Amino acid sequence: MKDRIDEQLHSRNIKPTAMRELVLKVLTDQKTAISLPELELKFEKADKATLYRTLKTFEENKLIHSINDGTASVKYALCRESCECYPEDLHVHFLCTVCEHTYCLNDIPVPKINLPAKFRLENVNMVVKGVCSNCYT
Amino acid sequence: MKDRIDEQLHSRNIKPTAMRELVLKVLTDQKTAISLPELELKFEKADKATLYRTLKTFEENKLIHSINDGTASVKYALCRESCECYPEDLHVHFLCTVCEHTYCLNDIPVPKINLPAKFRLENVNMVVKGVCSNCYT
DNA sequence: ATGCTGATGCAACCAGGTTGCAAAGTTTAT
DNA sequence: ATAAACTTTGCAACCTGGTTGCATCAGCAT
Ligand SMILES: [Mn+2]
Ligand SMILES: [Mn+2]
Ligand SMILES: [Zn+2]
Ligand SMILES: [Zn+2]
Numbered sequence: 001m002k003d004r005i006d007e008q009l010h011s012r013n014i015k016p017t018a019m020r021e022l023v024l025k026v027l028t029d030q031k032t033a034i035s036l037p038e039l040e041l042k043f044e045k046a047d048k049a050t051l052y053r054t055l056k057t058f059e060e061n062k063l064i065h066s067i068n069d070g071t072a073s074v075k076y077a078l079c080r081e082s083c084e085c086y087p088e089d090l091h092v093h094f095l096c097t098v099c100e101h102t103y104c105l106n107d108i109p110v111p112k113i114n115l116p117a118k119f120r121l122e123n124v125n126m127v128v129k130g131v132c133s134n135c136y137t
Numbered sequence: 138m139k140d141r142i143d144e145q146l147h148s149r150n151i152k153p154t155a156m157r158e159l160v161l162k163v164l165t166d167q168k169t170a171i172s173l174p175e176l177e178l179k180f181e182k183a184d185k186a187t188l189y190r191t192l193k194t195f196e197e198n199k200l201i202h203s204i205n206d207g208t209a210s211v212k213y214a215l216c217r218e219s220c221e222c223y224p225e226d227l228h229v230h231f232l233c234t235v236c237e238h239t240y241c242l243n244d245i246p247v248p249k250i251n252l253p254a255k256f257r258l259e260n261v262n263m264v265v266k267g268v269c270s271n272c273y274t
Numbered sequence: 275a276t277g278c279t280g281a282t283g284c285a286a287c288c289a290g291g292t293t294g295c296a297a298a299g300t301t302t303a304t
Numbered sequence: 305a306t307a308a309a310c311t312t313t314g315c316a317a318c319c320t321g322g323t324t325g326c327a328t329c330a331g332c333a334t
Contacts, residue, residue, distance in 0.1 A: 070205040111248035118270035133255035
């Protein structure tokens with residue numbers, strides 16, 4: 001288990017500290033994306049700033065990606081093994097208005113957009129809001 | 138001028154107060170979307186809470202729509218005359234990473250997405266980040 | 275004029291995010 | 305082995321955008 005975690009960290013050139021292993025473990029166990037405040041709650045006693053910087057490190061090294069779902073807090077989720085966060089790697093996200101969970105729709109790539117002349121695309125954030133299958137009536 | 142403004146307010150069932158006229162005037166003159174903090178700066182002396190509530194009223198009545206571009210602050214821009222903010226009315230937004238302006242790409246509708254089974258779509262926020270034509274090198 | 279309703283202004287508050295700095299831990303050089 | 309250099313952590317403080325409670329004010333109906 002720990003081996004697998006450390007391997008993941010190593011593959012993204014992140015030094016495996018105790019804190020980082022714990023955070024990555026939490027992220028791995030998540031089925032939906034998690035925010036910094038939510039992450040704090042996963043620990044008995046953990047420093048917000050450290051978690052914040054851990055997430056930043058993870059994101060900079062493309063171990064995780066951030067999602068702006070329009071709620072108060074940014075969510076984070078693991079990148080796939082092969083992900084380099086290029087526009088063509090991106091997928092759609094889904095925010096359920098009932099359970100408030102944010103899903104990575106890994107199988108749904110962000111559609112290609114034809115921008116006006118002389119607009120250069122670098123990144124895309126596409127979030128669909130609605131009701132998820134768990135909350136479906 | 139004022140006639141036009143009041144007409145717009147009236148068409149969305151918003152009582153035309155002095156404050157609202159001023160705010161709508163600012164929004165009309167904007168070429169790019171504007172945030173609450175930016176809106177505050179447009180006035181010599183204006184109350185944040187009032188502006189906040191004005192924007193909320195405008196949004197609830199579909200005179201404006203909000204844009205979550207991933208920056209610290211939510212942006213607002215006028216809806217088109219015919220807009221009812223249904224999913225099929227939505228367009229793509231563009232955040233320039235150089236000038237930091239957020240554009241409504243009114244001519245680019247948000248592409249239709251096929252969600253997984255039993256996911257119901259209610260709304261979509263699609264923001265492209267990159268370099269705009271003004272900042273294009 | 276009087277009273278009702280909604281809009282405004284002010285102040286205080288809240289939460290997420292961010293930073294400075296010193297202590298602790300790790301790596302590298304001598 | 306020891307010291308120096310660098311990285312990570314923990315704590316506290318701070319900033320900012322957003323939000324709310326409440327008293328006052330303006331407009332409209334009676
Ligand atoms: Mn995702
Ligand atoms: Mn728009
Ligand atoms: Zn749900
Ligand atoms: Zn630009």
